[in-house]
Amino acid sequence: MSETIYFIGIDIGGTKCTVSISTLKLKIIHRIQFATHTEKGPEYAIKEILNSIDEIKTKIDFDRVKIIGISCGGPLNSKSGIVLSPPNLPGWDNIQIVKIIQDHTKKPTYIQNDANACALAEWRYGAGVGTKNMIFLTFGTGLGAGLILNGKLYTGSNDNAGEVGHIRLDKDGPVGFNKSGSFEGFCSGSGIARLAQIKAEEKLSNGEEVSYCDSFDELQSINTLQLSKLANQGDKDALEVFNASAKRLGQGLSILIDVLNPERIVIGSVYARNPHLFDALSNEVIVKESIPASRSVCSIVPAQLGDSVGDIASLSVAIDEYLNQLDAKQSNE
Template sequence: MAFAIGIDLGGTHLRAALVDREGEILAHERIRTEAHEGAEAVVGRITQLINAMIAAANGETIIGAGIAAPGPLNPFTGTVITMPNLPGWENFPIRERIAAHVPFPVVLGNDANLAAVGEWLFGGGRGMQNMIYVTISTGVGGGVICDGRLLLGHNGFAAEVGHMVLDPHGFAPATATPAGSWEALASGTFLAYHAAEAMRAGTETVLNQLTTPDAVTTHHLDLAAQQGDELAIRLIENAGFWSGIAFVNLLHMFSPEAIFVGGGVSNLGDRLLNPARAEITKRALPGYRNVPIHQTKMGDNLGVLGAAAYAFSSVEFA
């Protein structure tokens, strides 16, 4: 039996899993990233996790390790260009640093891209040749499987779907997120921003009973919407509308068999996705209207599963 190791590099936690070819997790471990100690210290913790997974494999073959990390990064050179939430990672050769300590190949990929690979090889996209995974969370990211391959593009920067500009006159956040982009119009960050602004402006809303403007999240919006709160319903449906516009663009551009949606905002379920589906019905050409939009069922393990899947695919489909 052969295994791959998946590593999910997050700002708060590092997660590792030992995964077989069917996507079954045989061992799993999580430790704190302690990013404030710097990149080399984090590499040491990743190596520690890999060694723990090697021990768990009990002598069985490990074909490689995949590392899922937030971008921007270059998967071809194995270099992190920068990580906004982790200091000291500018042009950091993480693949080279880790590969020096382990006896098998190491691959690096954008976390949203690798989530797409995980959904494709181990999840709802199994057996498909063309599919898209989108995560709608703090930001919006994604990955595209095109003709049985992960689409990477020049320097591995492909499929930054959240930065697609949908409304050229749209909201302009005071961040690196482009004005009027999908991320600016529908991510959890900006849903919470608009909810907080409305609360501070004195809007009558159930949210005032659930939380404060400084602490409001999409979970609170969900709870308020369940109680018929007009503000929460309007904000969620608006995010669904813009997500539908984005889906129409993706459908026409890549012609997938299905689109899978994950991330915290996707937990809003049909409140978010039904308005999106309505826009597809309204705006997509006939040949694209019946492409299903699914909420992923992969759960919190998608990061490590995607990283392991990328390790498998890098070896088997090279």
């Protein structure tokens, strides 16, 4: 009987970090979570990560750990293993996180940005299971993509593949990815809030009432969670905002369908919690804008892994690397 092998996943977020250990079949044996405390600098979180790994060493035979995977917000360089000043991790400037982990554990360690890691997770264990060509869209605070092409994660020449939020959909509109009218500006949590602010300001200036904003002083407090609750209750003003975002989502998805010809597009966060607020209008646009032959083979679905996606994403980085190495070895034999 073969011995059980293990994988460690490290999910580094702006609010919290987790360190998990699982089997090859993704049975999680132990999980540790702690606050990132970005105000304390990267040294604090890194020390907690190493302490968590040391705790895990007491739970299993550490010799059976094959690979460690890290999921972290970008920008980063997955080949050199360096984190490059992510906006949600102030102070994490040119942090050689892979070297730090490898030196401490003596285990091979790999890193991917969170969009790529989540793409791997949804592809292997969630809404993308069974596909060969899949796009994962974050649709959270920002809009990024992870690309699975021909059964492999595609990261591009220098890790910049999948930055679909930078696509300009209109010359004017909410700013996302430092570009007005961008895909991220219209289709992200922060973008929807900005879109609502723009619409509220216009109406208030014309003397009209707005259900989600009583005065100019409240403009900056508008948030997407509040808007989604109102929209789900049938509020006209909130639905107007989501309808505008839905049409832009259809426009952006049509571009991805035409360019990459995926079998499935998996969308997380804001969309995954409220697909009914987007589907009808976005599908109308997709029918008008995309190539019929490409559209006919592509399904658009909400992400399935929910709140556990961070843990599974980091573990997926490790497991995917192990399986790729196994495939390469078998191909050479």
